[in-house]
Amino acid sequence: MSDVLLEAKTITMQFGGLKAVCALDFKVHRGQLAGLIGPNGAGKTTVFNMLTGVYQPTQGEVILEGQSLKGLKPYEISKRGMARTFQNIRLFKGLTVLDNVLIAGHQHMKYMMVDSILQTQRFVKTEQELQEKCMNLLKIFHLEEKAHKPANSLPYGEQRKLEIVRALATDPKIILLDEPAAGMNHSETHHLMETIAKIREQFKLTVLLIEHDMKLVMGICENIFVLDHGVKIEEGTPEQVQGSKKVIEAYLGVEEHA
Numbered sequence: 030m031s032d033v034l035l036e037a038k039t040i041t042m043q044f045g046g047l048k049a050v051c052a053l054d055f056k057v058h059r060g061q062l063a064g065l066i067g068p069n070g071a072g073k074t075t076v077f078n079m080l081t082g083v084y085q086p087t088q089g090e091v092i093l094e095g096q097s098l099k100g101l102k103p104y105e106i107s108k109r110g111m112a113r114t115f116q117n118i119r120l121f122k123g124l125t126v127l128d129n130v131l132i133a134g135h136q137h138m139k140y141m142m143v144d145s146i147l148q149t150q151r152f153v154k155t156e157q158e159l160q161e162k163c164m165n166l167l168k169i170f171h172l173e174e175k176a177h178k179p180a181n182s183l184p185y186g187e188q189r190k191l192e193i194v195r196a197l198a199t200d201p202k203i204i205l206l207d208e209p210a211a212g213m214n215h216s217e218t219h220h221l222m223e224t225i226a227k228i229r230e231q232f233k234l235t236v237l238l239i240e241h242d243m244k245l246v247m248g249i250c251e252n253i254f255v256l257d258h259g260v261k262i263e264e265g266t267p268e269q270v271q272g273s274k275k276v277i278e279a280y281l282g283v284e285e286h287a
């Protein structure tokens with residue numbers, strides 16, 4: 030099996046007259062923790078939207094495990110093992126924390142409608158297993174005691190963590206995290222960093238994250254892609270990227286992100 034799990038092959042996204050992303054190439058290797066960074070408006074979220082089928086690239090293609098994702102819908106890509114979180118939290122706010130996770134887990138259940146109506150043994154067993162799995166995931170993120178509380182009663186930082194738990198409940202091979210630490214304080218961010226590293230090990234996951242918190246990115250990513258005006262201007266280890274003249278220039282004037 031190839032070492033490359035996810036590949037962007039010269040992907041371009043044109044919105045009318047604006048090329049938000051231009052002929053972008055990159056590869057994420059199996060098991061890697063990779064980062065996608067760049068100043069505001071560089072095209073990072075647009076890249077995630079192309080990877081996950083929200084947008085079809087106007088040119089180029091995305092390859093997951095050697096197979097093109099061209100023309101696939103987001104739910105089809107999710108079934109192939111790519112999960113994501115969003116910059117703006119998207120939870121079922123009135124439902125409990127656990128129900129939010131169960132709904133995500135159900136998307137990949139193998140039993141039939143008839144099992145569910147007749148409450149067959151297979152259905153009951155699968156439901157129990159799913160419930161256990163979801164509770165275990167909540168435990169990893171220290172959310173188990175809030176399992177039966179409404180999602181909208183959680184503080185913002187915990188809602189972000191719940192989004193990650195929901196993504197993990199789909200048993201992904203790769204998880205794309207869009208600004209997971211946004212709105213978190215220093216100690217929450219530090220804890221999140223440790224948890225991301227832990228779940229990567231525990232679930233043999235591949236992770237690609239967008240993040241403005243440079244401490245987080247430089248602290249956990251092994252390989253970083255830097256976008257500016259839709260173009261990849263640098264790629265490498267945290268040390269290589271931090272020392273790059275092009276990267277420093279791209280960030281000049283936006284020092285609040287440094």
Ligand SMILES: Nc1ncnc2c1ncn2[C@@H]1O[C@H](COP(=O)(O)OP(=O)(O)OP(=O)(O)O)[C@@H](O)[C@H]1O
Pocket residue numbers: 044047049067068069070071072073074075076
């Ligand atoms: N649906 C859309 N239609 C038109 N233009 C868009 C659309 N989505 C994004 N853009 C534009 O594409 C460019 C890249 O936006 P994108 O949100 O991908 O950047 P980003 O790097 O994620 O920014 P930020 O760090 O601020 O979240 C911006 O100029 C944005 O205004």
